[in-house]
Amino acid sequence: MMSSTPFFHVEGLEKRFGGFRAVAGTSFKIEDGSITALIGPNGAGKTTVFNLISAFLTLDSGLIEFRGSRVDGRRPHQVSRLGIGRTFQTTRVLRKLSVLDNVCVAAQNQPGERLRGAMFRPRYQRSEADVNRRALELLDLVGLSAMAREYAATLSGGQRKLLEFARVMMQEPSLVLLDEPTAGVLPTLGQTLIEHVKTQRRDRGTTFMIIEHNMDVVMSVSDRVIVMNEGMVIADGTPGEIQVNEMVIEAYLGTHHAPAGPAREPVPSGPDDD
Amino acid sequence: MSEFLNPDFWAFVLVIAGIYSIFSLGLQLQFGFGGLLNFGQVGFSLVAAYTMAILVARYGVDLWLASVIAIGFSMVAGAVVAIPTLRLRAFYLGIVSLAMSEILRYLALNLQGLTGGPLGSPGINGPGHVAQYTNQWFLMLDSIRERLEPVLGAMATRDVATLLVVWIVAFALIGLLEILVRSPWGRALKAIREDEDAAAAMGKDVFMFKLQVFIVGAAIGGLAGIFLALQLSAFVANDFKPILTFYGFVIVILAGTARMAAVPIGGLVFAFIFAGTRFFTFAPFDVLSSAERSYVRLILIGVILILLMRFRPQGLFGRKEELML
C-alpha cells in the first residue's frame, strides 16, 4: 500500500550566515530505499543541508520530516536516534579509540551505555558480545578487520572513510547521509566504498543520500540526482536527465568565472570546501 | 629529624595520600574521562563534610546514614554547577565550579547558626558546647585496632586502622570506576571526550553523559570530604580551600589523564613530596621560617605541575596515544 507521507522530505529550508544565504528555500523528497546524489558547485549549500538535517545547524525556516515525524527542532543525538546517520566531509574517526571500538561505540540501545547498566557487566555482556560480532562483520566487510585492535589514528585517509562508513552502518540507520565518501581516497578504495553502499541498500534496504563530486561515481551509483546551486535546487531527476540539463551545465561552467565569494560555511565539520 | 623515623607520621602520610587519592579519583573521572574542568571539587567535599557533621552532631543521625545523605547533597551541588555550564566551553565550568567552592566556603564561614561559622565544626551546636561527630567512627576504628593488635602489636593504632579503612574504600572505588570506564558507558564517554559532534551523530546524548560524569565525580568529592572531616576530628571552613582541588589536579596529572588505577600512585607521590618537604629543616633550608617553607612548597608544587604539563603531559603512567590534554 502506498503511504501518503513521503519517506523523507524537506520543505523550504533556509539558512543564513550573516548576510549570506547558504541555503535559500530548498525542497526535495527522498524515496525509501533509494540512492540519491546531491551535487553542485562549491558553496552551493550541500553540506549545510546535511548539517541542517542532522541538527548540527538550526534552521532559519522550513521543515524536515522523516517517516511522518518532524526532524527539525531536535538535537543531533535525537535526530540520529530517529534513524538518520551521517558521515563527515573531513572524517571524524575517534583516533584515540581502537578501530573496533570506533564501530562498537556506534551501536544503538546498548544497555551497558546507561550508568546503571554499566555497573554490572552481566547485564550487558550478551548484547556487548553481539555488538562486537556485528562490528567485526562490518570491519570485515570494509576490509579493516586486520586492524581492529589498532588505534584509529594509525589509519590512512581512505581507511578512515571506510571506518566511518562501517561506523555509520553500525547504527543500523534507515537513512544515511554520506558527505563526499570518495573525496581524497584512492580511486580503487572509492570504488569499493561505492560497492558497499550498493550492497547495504540491497541487503538492508538502507536509503542513501550522497554528496559527491566525482561524476562517474554519481552516474554509476545513484537512482536520482539533485543539483544545488547558490542554496537552491536547480535540477532534480535521473542521472540521464541531469547529464543533459542545460542549467546544470551552466552552473558548473559558471563556477569557473564566479568570484571566490563567501564559499566557506561555518559548519561543525571543520575545514570545509563544500 | 626524629619525626622522619616515626611510623605514626608515615601512617598519617599514607592516610592523607589515601584521602587525596579518593578526592582525585572524582577529578580523574571528570577530567580524564569526561574532559570536564572541575576547579571546585573541594566545594563538594565541604558540602558533604558539613552536612555529615551537622546531621550527626546536631540531629544525632547515624554516621553512615548521615554520610549517604551528605554525598547526596554533594551531588545536588554538582548538578547546580553543571547544568548551566556543561553546554558551554570548558572554561565556564572551571570558573563556575571554582566560584561555587569559594562561595560555599564563604557561606560556611559566615552562616554561624548553621555551620558554626568561624568556630568551625565544634561550633555547630552554638558556642559553649563542643559539637562532635566522630564517636561512631572512633568506635569502629577501635574495634578494627583490636583485631589488628594480635598481628601488629603496638603498631596497631587508630591511624593504622584509618589507613586501612581509607585504602580499602579507595581500592573499592577504583574497582567500581574501572568497571564503569571499561563498560560501553565508558566507551561512549571516550568518544564524547574526543569529538562531541561525532558522538552526537552516533546518537549519544552528550549533555546527559557529562552531567552523569560530573555528578558522580562530585559524589566522590563528597566521600573524600567525609573522610577528611573524620580524619581531622574537627574542621573549619578554611580546611576546604581551592588549593586542595589544585592538589587533586597535580595528582591526576602525575598519574596520567584517563589512568584510573594510577591515581593512588599519583596520590602517594604527591603525599611524599608534600610531607617530605617538611623535613627540609637542615641547612641551607633552616634559614626559612616554617611559613616560608610552606610558601616554597606551594611554589614547588606549582612548578612541578607546569613542568609535568610541558614535558610529560601523559603523566608518569599515561599513554601518549590516548593523551587528551
Added chain:
Amino acid sequence: MQELIQLLANGVIVGSIIALGAIGITLVFGILDIGSFAHGDYMTFGAYGAFGAIAASGLPFPAALVVAALATALLGIFIDVAVLRWFQNKGPDSMIIVTLGVALILRHVIYFVAGSAPRAYPIDVTTVLDLGLIRISIVQLTVVVAAVVVIVITAWFLANTSLGKSMRAVADNRDLAAVAGVNIRRVRWSTWFVSSALAGVGGTLLALSQASFNPELGWTILLMLFTASILGGLRSAYGTLAGALIVGIAMETSTWSGFFGGLDGVYKPIIAFLILIGMLMIRPQGLFGKARLV
C-alpha cells in the same frame, strides 16, 4: 533615597576597579583565546609593586601607580614568554590549568617576599568630601579618577593606534588577521602589556580602596572579574566595562535598606555569583549578544 545614591556611587567605584581587571581578562580571552585564572594575582602583584615603590623610594602615589602598571605589564609579558607560550597549541584545557598554576606560584612568591601581614599605603584615607547628596573620600575620588583616565586611554589606544586596531582585528578573526599581515607576535605582547598594566593599576586601586591588603587581594576578586567579563560577552571591552559597573552596583546596592531591608554585607560575593550563574543560564553570550566591539 540618599542612602541609595550613596550606594550607587560606591557601586560605581567598586565597578571601576573590577573593570580594570576584567577588561584585561576580556582582552586576553578575546585576542589570545586564553582564559586566565592568574589575572587576580597579577592585580595583587601590581598592588605590591606600588607598595614596594613607595616604601623603597618614597614615590608619590601617582608615580607608584605608573610603576605598578609597568611592572605588572612586564610580568605579564614575561610569564607569557616563559610559560604560557609552551601551551598555546596544546588545547584550552592545558592552558587553563597552567594559568591556575601560575596564579598559585605568583601568589606564594608574593607571600614569600612580602609576608602575610596586612599592608596599607602610607596615605591619609580618612579625609572625606561632602558633596551634599553623597559623601566621597579622597581615596574613592582617586580611584574613580584614575580608573576613568586609564580606561579612556585604553579605549583610545584600541580605537586609534595601529597596534590597537591590529589587536581588534585578531580578536575578530585570527586567521584573517594573520593573512592580512598582522604581526601576531607583536599583538600578543601588546595584549599582555595592556591587560597586565590594567591589572596592575586595578590591583593598586583595589588595595588603596581597602583599609589594608594581603597577598590574597586579587584572588578573592577573581570571581567578580569573570562575572563582569562574561556579562560583557567575554569579547567586548565596552561590554566588560558595563558588566563591571553592573556587578559593582548590584553588590553595593544589595545592602540598601529598601531592598528586603538590606542584605548583610557578607553576601556581596554571593550576589556576584548569582549574577554569573543566572547569566550563563539565560544569556551565555553576554548582555550584548554577538556585538563585538573589540
